[in-house]
Amino acid sequence: MLRLLCLPYSGASAMVYARWKRQLPVWVDVRPVELPGRGRRFAENLQTDLRGLADQLAGEVAAHLEQPYALFGHSLGGLLAFELAHALRQRGLPTPQALFASAASAPSCRDSHCELAEEQSDAQLIERMRRLGGTPEAVFADEEMLRLTLPVMRADFLLCGRYDYRRRPQLSCPIHVFGGKADRISVESLSAWQDETRAGFSLEMLDGGHFFLNSSEARLLELMLGHLRPSNQPSDAALA
Template sequence: MALRLFCLPYSGASAMVYGRWRRKLPAWLQLRPVELPGRGTRMAEPLQTDLAGLARQLARELHDEVRQGPYAVLGHSLGALLACELLYALRELGSPTPLGLFASGTAAPSRRAEYDRGFAEPKSDAELIADLRDLQGTPEEVLASQELMSLTLPILRADFLLCGGYRYQRRAPLACPIQVLGGRADKASEEQLRAWGEETCAGSELQLFDGGHFFIHEHEAAVLGCIEQRLQRWRAGEGSLAPAAAAATF
């Protein structure tokens, strides 16, 4: 039986950012990008600015699908925070526990207050474009295109509000392990990344890669290798990770 990997996009992106991964993953792993309202194939739907509410909406939409077989969830940046909230929302619906969560490129939920400082503040288009440029993940020709930016900036502004309006709530930890992925030159500190372990009773592990915020694209082969290796272990029943495991590096 195929293992589904539900992938949630980062700020300003649609589910298609994971599309190229399909050609690079084994047949036993079914990539399942999750489209968010207001972008991609759901462009006609209103953008959301309430992260907890969006997580509950996605949980209702995915509830039947996650009951069809083993699955794991991955998110990068905003997507990681949303993925965690999604798993809490799925648990409330009585959904099966996933094999694990991949939390990539962002501070843990309990460390958001410092990490997200300034996200809820109103920003001009120029300030949003400057933020994109600082992250070094958007080609300059895209940033210079008024047509493309007119589509991207409303999404990015809503996503900033999703992060800036988030309020951490401590709950009973998740029953699945968490594999944390981070970039050595990214904004999130190692302490903020390790704090993801507070969200699980099944252990967590941190794996660091060279690169900045978009290390998942800069070092795609290494990232996919880590994901595949971890999923193979989870699939084989090696579910739990040792708490506070030492950071592996690439």
């Protein structure tokens, strides 16, 4: 069994990964990570300090790392997965089998997100959400749903915009990156993830825009499985 901790993108709850439990083989234990202020944690305060949030999550998941695990994050979730990996290492916890970053610029290439460091108005948030895609039109048409969604988006954009990259020793797990062929994120900023690991790197470009997570889901999961192994399967190093 391998535990797959999945971190959501801006504005999303852990439920976006619920269907993966049916689509991945039984040896993959899909564990969507719910962030404060949404889903079953709706009553908790939203966070705007990404490194602080990663440290909080590290404390919460520490007890669930008794078996091999991997980290996956899409967009904001990719950056959060990276900081979570560092927070877990700082606590002396086991290293993930792999870190998957999807539709996320490398931590060192996030200058384009600086404009999000200031709190966005409702109009600015709505315009950006439409531009990114991925938000059902029904959300914009439903005043109550929009009222619940905007504070989460505002906090999540601040998480991105106020992120302060710090160079640290490279991670000892491989980093596998996925990008959308029609996304605005450049191949260069995706490739820069390789500077964050000493254990291997790959980059795969999938059909679709920023939310190829949905449009190319089957291919994404296929590629991920190619980089994972059940806990009872020895590594290549052990076989050598």
